[in-house]
Structures are given as structure tokens and as C-alpha cells.
Amino acid sequence: MTPNFLAALSFAAYKHRDQRRKDVAKTPYINHPINVANILLNEAGITDEIVLIAAILHDTVEDTETSFEEIEQQFGAQVKSVVAEVTDDKSLPQAERKQAQIEHAGRLSDRAKLLKLADKTANLRDMINATPDGWSAERINDYLEWEKAVVDQLRGHHAKLESLFDHAYDKGKANHDRN
Ligand code: ZN
Numbered sequence: 532m533t534p535n536f537l538a539a540l541s542f543a544a545y546k547h548r549d550q551r552r553k554d555v556a557k558t559p560y561i562n563h564p565i566n567v568a569n570i571l572l573n574e575a576g577i578t579d580e581i582v583l584i585a586a587i588l589h590d591t592v593e594d595t596e597t598s599f600e601e602i603e604q605q606f607g608a609q610v611k612s613v614v615a616e617v618t619d620d621k622s623l624p625q626a627e628r629k630q631a632q633i634e635h636a637g638r639l640s641d642r643a644k645l646l647k648l649a650d651k652t653a654n655l656r657d658m659i660n661a662t663p664d665g666w667s668a669e670r671i672n673d674y675l676e677w678e679k680a681v682v683d684q685l686r687g688h689h690a691k692l693e694s695l696f697d698h699a700y701d702k703g704k705a706n707h708d709r710n
Pocket of ligand 1: 563589590650
């Protein structure tokens, strides 16, 4: 653990302090970026600190009152640019945002691709283990397919991260087929 990584954790925990995930247990939102960084470091062996810090911060601009300037000031231009690459344009309607993610995925930088792969894996695992309250099997299946469509644009970049995603996807499909 480096000083900057811990500073990012502290920053993100504060920014997300009032947010919860949509599962029944209302998991604190900060668990998600922590899971993404954990997948990168402890499951995929990625030690690039820029990627790990960007993972911790990746939803702060999209989901909280945080500016890119703030991120750049505190964590540098490289971290900011990775966070910017994985931040959705919230001015777009949701369906367009989802389509944009598929279209942009293949053009992401190497670092942003790693982060995106781990983010999608963490989201799929949540979808399976802590399903959002009230989601139908149909809606969950649509979500799995969308996540896979994004990841399909990121293939050939990191075999271990891909296999972690595929494993989660297969598990999600198996759950779906049982319903
Ligand atoms: Zn995320």
C-alpha cells in the first residue's frame, strides 16, 4: 500500500459516503471501487499504481460532486486521464450511454482497458451475488449481455482479466437458465 493509494481510498470513501449499491443489503458504494482494485491487484497481478488509483477513483466524477480538476490536482494528470476515459457522459440518455460504452471500448488506452475489464467483472459478480432489488430475470440477462458486448471489444489485451470476466458471465448465465 502506497501513500497515494491510501489517499485515493480516503478521498473516494468520503466522496461516496452517502451512496449505497442497489442490492437488498444496500452495500456501501465504496465496496465497488475497492473490489475493482482488488481484482486488478490480487486476482490479475496488476501492480501499475496509476491503474490501481484510477480504479479506486473511477466513479467519483460520474457519481459524486467531484471534478476532473480535483482528481488531477491531488493524483496527477495520468490518473485523471484514465478516470476520464472510463467516465460516462451523463448528458446522454441511458440507452445511448450504454451503446457509447460498446463503441468506445476498443479505443481506450491500455490502462483504461484493464480498469474497464475489472469493473465489468466486479459488476457481474454483484449482479449474481447481490442482485439489485426488484430486477427481473429478463433485465438481469440484458445487463449480462450488454456487459459482455463491452468486454468483447476489449479482448486480446489481458488474458487473466478476460477469463475472470468470462467465469462470472458463465455463472450468471447458468443462474439465468435455472430460472
Ligand atoms: Zn464501476
